[in-house]
Amino acid sequence: MPPGSAIDQVVTPLPAKSSKTEDILAKDKRYCSFGDTVHYADPPKIFTRCEGSYLYDENGTPHLDLQMWYSAVNFGYKNRRLNDALKRQIDTLPQLACQYLHAEKVELAEALCKLMEDRLGMKGRVHFNVGGAQAVEDSLKLVRNATGKSLNFAFMGGYHGRTLGASAITSSYRYRRRFGHFSDRAQFIPFPYCFRCPYDMKRESCELYCVKQFEKLFETEYHSVWDSKASQSEFAAFYIEPIQGTGGYVIPPQGYFEELSRILKAHGILLVADEIQMGIHRTGKFWSFEHFGIKPDIVVFGKAITNGLNPLSGVWAREDLIAPDKFPPGSTHSTFSSNTLGTTTALEVMRMVSETDYEAKVNTQGAYFLARLKELKQRWRSVGDVDGIGLALRIEMCQDDGFAPNQKLTNDIFEEGLKGDIPARGKKYGLVLDVGGYYKNVFTLAPSLEITEDEIDLGIELLESLFQRCGAVRSGAGT
CATH class of the missing domain: 3.40.640.10 (Type I PLP-dependent aspartate aminotransferase-like (Major domain))
Incomplete structure (x- = not known):
């Protein structure tokens, strides 16, 4: 194939100064349809591997996933039995x-x-x-x-x-x-x-x-x-x-x-x-x-x-x-x-x-998670409602009155979570959330059914860090 042909143009590498991530994002902008849900975020987040309750980005930073691919990966990433x-x-x-x-x-x-x-x-x-x-x-x-x-x-x-x-x-x-x-x-x-x-x-x-x-x-x-x-x-x-x-x-x-x-x-x-x-x-x-x-x-x-x-x-x-x-x-x-x-x-x-008695297992972990969310609600006025059944849980983010939807705060928390720079337990983490609701102000939580109490506690810790970073209002603030 002669130089300058279509295939030659496709495989010609970008300048050496471009990182692999920049290379992927540049090709995505050129060749991928924006009609799918990937392009809600700009730029889209790139992950390279997964395991259990975590996704890992190109830097190896663990992102605790509390939505598990829209509730598709109920039994954890790379579940050995199912993969085998x-x-x-x-x-x-x-x-x-x-x-x-x-x-x-x-x-x-x-x-x-x-x-x-x-x-x-x-x-x-x-x-x-x-x-x-x-x-x-x-x-x-x-x-x-x-x-x-x-x-x-x-x-x-x-x-x-x-x-x-x-x-x-x-x-x-x-x-x-x-x-x-x-x-x-x-x-x-x-x-x-x-x-x-x-x-x-x-x-x-x-x-x-x-x-x-x-x-x-x-x-x-x-x-x-x-x-x-x-x-x-x-x-x-x-x-x-x-x-x-x-x-x-x-x-x-x-x-x-x-x-x-x-x-x-x-x-x-x-x-x-x-x-x-x-x-x-x-x-x-x-x-x-x-x-x-x-x-x-x-x-x-x-x-x-x-x-x-x-x-x-x-x-x-x-x-x-x-x-x-x-x-x-x-x-x-x-x-x-x-x-x-x-x-x-x-x-x-x-x-x-x-x-395995997944009904008992999910109810136990779900009750623990919901109790932690209720504690979270008590500390943050911006949390208008929490609820859950099993490991399907919700956090509704609101304005200072505790009711009017706060879409901007919700979106800011979502985007900050994907940066992978939240300090916790002596290292950096990311937090993967999903936003839903009639007013796009609800975090819909669908963690792995194998999630541990320690991972739930980490999730609460990461959420609170993001709340503080993004300007959520604490209970009692300004009163």
């Missing part, structure tokens, strides 16, 4: 077209179906895909196929993915704005977000006012969702996150979902539980819906089912919705849907959680 299972499969059957069977797919489906039958008392089947949004798409097809309807309910603050179908039931207009008209956009219902009640009610006295408002939609045809003469709705399903993920790890009050489920059943509307972020023991229970006494018709899962290794997602559905005579071969397709590496790793996850 993946390595064995690479040397055995690393690739296979999804039109053929392999044992791990069938055994994984069996394990999930038996788990669901044990918890729900219902028979069903499992359908695999790759990413969470793709599994949501498959669930939408299941719903349409079963009901003949294309309209759904979903929650304000809900997040189900960014494919076109998933965007239609995700509340943020930002994800739809560039892509035209969504005729099948969901009707969005207020979530029971008690700290910021959309009806300005109080948790202790509201008597589940919000779910009663939803039930009123079915009182007359003029509320647009119910034909009382035909006893029929044009809405097919209600998509829920039992605990909102990207919306800020909002935890509903007890009794809410039981009432919602009763209303949906009375009106022939399916209940679809999105467990992509909260499944696989994130909240202590295997599924988060188990905390609320409900029986979904369809469950969507992904992320931690492979501990963030080879991606795999899926849908469990009731037998009458997904039986082969109702949902025949070819109803959906994805080249990598039941890939051997993903199903093998997921099957090892299922074995692992059957051998």
Whole structure:
């Protein structure tokens, strides 16, 4: 290839004075799309290795990760048992077209179906895909196929993915704005977000006012969702996150979902539980819906089912919705849907959680972490709310009044945490956080389920250093 050709230009090294990091960032700016989430930060953070609860940057600085890849790496980075299972499969059957069977797919489906039958008392089947949004798409097809309807309910603050179908039931207009008209956009219902009640009610006295408002939609045809003469709705399903993920790890009050489920059943509307972020023991229970006494018709899962290794997602559905005579071969397709590496790793996850009482383990560590967060709240006026269930925890950052959202402070803390220069215990650390919430003022904490109390204590220490650095207000300051 002659000098000056396209390939020569690509491989020509940058000047010697450029570091490897500068080289990577320069090439990123030139060749990578900015349409993905990497480019929320400027410049993007570069990591070089990981282990346990830590990511390490190019300088070898440990960054304590309290979000674990959006709750995908529940069992810690480089989990030896899961990595070994993946390595064995690479040397055995690393690739296979999804039109053929392999044992791990069938055994994984069996394990999930038996788990669901044990918890729900219902028979069903499992359908695999790759990413969470793709599994949501498959669930939408299941719903349409079963009901003949294309309209759904979903929650304000809900997040189900960014494919076109998933965007239609995700509340943020930002994800739809560039892509035209969504005729099948969901009707969005207020979530029971008690700290910021959309009806300005109080948790202790509201008597589940919000779910009663939803039930009123079915009182007359003029509320647009119910034909009382035909006893029929044009809405097919209600998509829920039992605990909102990207919306800020909002935890509903007890009794809410039981009432919602009763209303949906009375009106022939399916209940679809999105467990992509909260499944696989994130909240202590295997599924988060188990905390609320409900029986979904369809469950969507992904992320931690492979501990963030080879991606795999899926849908469990009731037998009458997904039986082969109702949902025949070819109803959906994805080249990598039941890939051997993903199903093998997921099957090892299922074995692992059957051998260890993760419910007790997660509840113990979660209670300790939440207690430390409550202590943190007492010391800092800028912390308006903390809450948690298992190891799904939230810190809501507020203005001096303890309520008005403080997005700037939240973002400053997030960015400072990634610098890797927080002094603690005689060395420098970084802190990896994730920002969510309706007002982008909530730290959503999803640490490894293997996190130790010492690591939790370190996390609190690092948070307090960042609070002080970024100007958070202490309790009692100025009073």
